[in-house]
Amino acid sequence: MVKKAVTVALAGNPNVGKSTLFNTVTGLRQHTGNWPGKTVEVARGYLTKGDTTFTFVDLPGTYALTGGSEEERIAAEYITSGNADWIVVVCDGTALERSLILALQILSMTPNVILCVSLMDEAQRMGIQIHAEKLSGILGIPVILTAAGRKEGISQLLAHLSREPDAKSRPKLESIDVIGQAERIAAACTERIGDNAQPWRQKVDRILVSRTWGVVILLGLLMLLVWLTVWGANVPSRMLEALLDRGYFWLHKLLRWIPDPLHSILLDGAYATCARVLSVMLPPMAIFFPLFSLLEDVGYLPRMAFLLDGGMRRCGGCGKQALTMCMGIGCNAVGVTGCRIIQSPRERLLAILTNSMIPCNGRFPTLIVLAGLAFGKWAAFAVGGCVLLGVLGAMLTSGVLSKTALRHTCSHFLMEIPPLRRPRVGQILVRSLIDRTLCIAGRALRVAAPAGVILWFLTNGGSLQLLGKVLEPVGVFFGMNGVILLAFVLSLPANELLFPVILMTVTGAKSLQGLGVTDIVAILSELTFENILCMMIFTVFHWPCATTIATIWKETADHRKTAAAVILPTAVGMMLCAVLHFLL
Amino acid sequence: MLLTLDRLPAGVPAAVVQIGCHEALRERLRDFGLIPGTKVVVCYRSPDKGVTALQFRGSVIALRTRDLKGVRVQW
Numbered sequence: 046m047v048k049k050a051v052t053v054a055l056a057g058n059p060n061v062g063k064s065t066l067f068n069t070v071t072g073l074r075q076h077t078g079n080w081p082g083k084t085v086e087v088a089r090g091y092l093t094k095g096d097t098t099f100t101f102v103d104l105p106g107t108y109a110l111t112g113g114s115e116e117e118r119i120a121a122e123y124i125t126s127g128n129a130d131w132i133v134v135v136c137d138g139t140a141l142e143r144s145l146i147l148a149l150q151i152l153s154m155t156p157n158v159i160l161c162v163s164l165m166d167e168a169q170r171m172g173i174q175i176h177a178e179k180l181s182g183i184l185g186i187p188v189i190l191t192a193a194g195r196k197e198g199i200s201q202l203l204a205h206l207s208r209e210p211d212a213k214s215r216p217k218l219e220s221i222d223v224i225g226q227a228e229r230i231a232a233a234c235t236e237r238i239g240d241n242a243q244p245w246r247q248k249v250d251r252i253l254v255s256r257t258w259g260v261v262i263l264l265g266l267l268m269l270l271v272w273l274t275v276w277g278a279n280v281p282s283r284m285l286e287a288l289l290d291r292g293y294f295w296l297h298k299l300l301r302w303i304p305d306p307l308h309s310i311l312l313d314g315a316y317a318t319c320a321r322v323l324s325v326m327l328p329p330m331a332i333f334f335p336l337f338s339l340l341e342d343v344g345y346l347p348r349m350a351f352l353l354d355g356g357m358r359r360c361g362g363c364g365k366q367a368l369t370m371c372m373g374i375g376c377n378a379v380g381v382t383g384c385r386i387i388q389s390p391r392e393r394l395l396a397i398l399t400n401s402m403i404p405c406n407g408r409f410p411t412l413i414v415l416a417g418l419a420f421g422k423w424a425a426f427a428v429g430g431c432v433l434l435g436v437l438g439a440m441l442t443s444g445v446l447s448k449t450a451l452r453h454t455c456s457h458f459l460m461e462i463p464p465l466r467r468p469r470v471g472q473i474l475v476r477s478l479i480d481r482t483l484c485i486a487g488r489a490l491r492v493a494a495p496a497g498v499i500l501w502f503l504t505n506g507g508s509l510q511l512l513g514k515v516l517e518p519v520g521v522f523f524g525m526n527g528v529i530l531l532a533f534v535l536s537l538p539a540n541e542l543l544f545p546v547i548l549m550t551v552t553g554a555k556s557l558q559g560l561g562v563t564d565i566v567a568i569l570s571e572l573t574f575e576n577i578l579c580m581m582i583f584t585v586f587h588w589p590c591a592t593t594i595a596t597i598w599k600e601t602a603d604h605r606k607t608a609a610a611v612i613l614p615t616a617v618g619m620m621l622c623a624v625l626h627f628l629l
Numbered sequence: 630m631l632l633t634l635d636r637l638p639a640g641v642p643a644a645v646v647q648i649g650c651h652e653a654l655r656e657r658l659r660d661f662g663l664i665p666g667t668k669v670v671v672c673y674r675s676p677d678k679g680v681t682a683l684q685f686r687g688s689v690i691a692l693r694t695r696d697l698k699g700v701r702v703q704w
Contacts, residue, residue: 109660140687146662224662228686256676351691355677358693364680457654457696459661462672462682462689 057135059106060463062163138168142231149223166192180234278328289320313556318497325541329406333375338477342468361447366396373403378596389456399439401589407540419577496538524579524626579622586618634697643704650699
């Protein structure tokens with residue numbers, strides 16, 4: 046049997062269901078990577094049907110191919126390169142006219158195009174009907190109508206894709222005025238049936254962006270999101286810890302044949318550290334990111350950016366920065382990656398540089414324990430205050446930067462506000478778990494394992510206590526002590542390591558294994574109020590964790606910008622702590 | 630009546646007459662299909678009026694109100 050390989054590129058505007066189509070067709074057989082030497086990501090997916098192997102390339106979503114953004118250049122390059130046998134242009138059935146602008150641009154570049162009009166269920170609900178045959182006749186290419194959750198469009202698409210491109214069916218293009226042409230074609234092929242008003246949708250939309258209710262709902266949703274994450278992660282975190290504890294003993298027996306120093310390095314160093322990081326970080330992320338994706342899928346996030354743009358604009362940023370800050374609550378590395386949604390280079394850099402000032406999931410447990418010790422029953426407010434402090438710090442730093450170092454770069458703000466949609470829960474769960482949670486957990490483990498080995502050498506050489514003593518004067522200057530400062534330095538691989546390192550230094554334990562929350566509370570309760578307060582501030586403002594630093598480097602591809610992202614929050618934290626130490 | 634888009638009241642349909650923004654923004658607007666002749670409606674403005682949500686060609690695009698000073702419309 047002869048195997049046939051077909052490469053298909055998916056192009057289209059953002060928010061038109063391009064990724065939905067990609068996920069439906071390829072399922073879990075996909076992987077995401079960067080374009081060689083670029084910061085733009087591309088997903089590839091595979092599907093085998095009969096004797097044909099399809100490779101799907103999900104091109105970055107763009108509004109046009111003429112503009113200057115990196116995404117647009119990459120998409121345009123790929124389309125003209127001839128690497129793809131077919132280009133599937135995904136159009137929005139509810140806004141055919143706008144989608145056709147891009148489709149016509151692509152048609153003028155390459156002949157083998159299939160038009161896929163998606164979101165047809167939504168269009169039908171709005172009373173829009175699209176005549177596929179007529180559209181196909183005018184454009185001279187196959188046209189397929191699809192909708193989320195409906196398979197018939199997909200099999201039709203695959204049937205078209207397995208055919209050889211037909212040289213005779215050249216697309217017909219009469220003019221170079223793409224916009225006018227899109228307007229005429231859309232008018233000829235769309236029909237509005239009845240009233241499409243859907244008044245409740247508009248009403249909900251108006252409330253969501255209104256001055257008072259909009260802000261109240263926004264703050265309520267954010268608080269609910271954080272509360273669900275922190276509260277919901279408690280039990281699974283403990284369960285995971287117990288499970289990984291059992292794994293320690295199991296591995297201990299299994300790996301008994303390894304000679305001792307190495308055996309201990311692997312288990313007490315690498316494994317124990319990884320287990321600790323994983324059990325603290327995984328559950329909150331597995332709760333936060335699906336919920337956040339839910340807001341994204343419903344279409345709430347652009348409205349949130351719309352509401353918050355006013356505040357961010359005064360600090361030289363834009364509304365989308367507020368979104369990346371929210372992602373930062375989940376994980377700063379994800380927040381930094383999320384800054385890709387900001388097109389304007391200056392605003393994007395501001396958002397990247399200040400993201401780590403937003404306390405992430407890995408720092409919440411630390412803040413909660415510290416707040417409980419220092420503020421008793423007011424702890425919840427103290428933690429809230431810390432988040433607020435981080436937000437203020439990020440905004441002020443953005444403001445100062447935009448008026449000093451980044452003053453000369455000009456910018457504008459453009460954002461689509463898609464209609465509110467019913468979320469596709471199943472797909473969200475799978476994708477946010479795989480793309481965000483597991484990906485970040487994997488990256489964190491790659492840093493935690495070597496860090497655990499280093500930690501092992503430090504403890505077993507007895508150098509931890511020594512280093513703590515060396516750092517004592519510096520720590521005291523910043524309102525803490527040497528051990529705490531050392532713990533901050535050594536928890537560079539992951540913020541989750543802060544308490545474990547303090548524990549190991551003070552108790553002199555050789556491994557993280559078996560050390561719990563009660564031990565840490567006992568140690569911390571001997572600290573002064575000043576120590577704890579400065580520790581909380583320094584938890585909010587210090588260097589980003591290694592995973593985040595690596596992500597910043599990957600996103601900016603510039604060591605000076607990466608260094609700035611490390612130095613800025615550290616400087617803010619040191620300044621605040623030093624002032625506090627001076628005052629108290 | 631002619632006026633600039635930043636001053637167009639919400640819910641009033643109008644047609645773009647001239648786009649006098651700086652080059653980069655004009656290009657971006659063209660990518661979205663906003664050119665002279667396009668029919669637009671202001672959907673809503675943000676709490677501080679700094680951002681305007683514009684509806685045209687079936688989709689809603691949010692822009693800074695101050696960037697719309699250069700867009701003249703007829704209604």
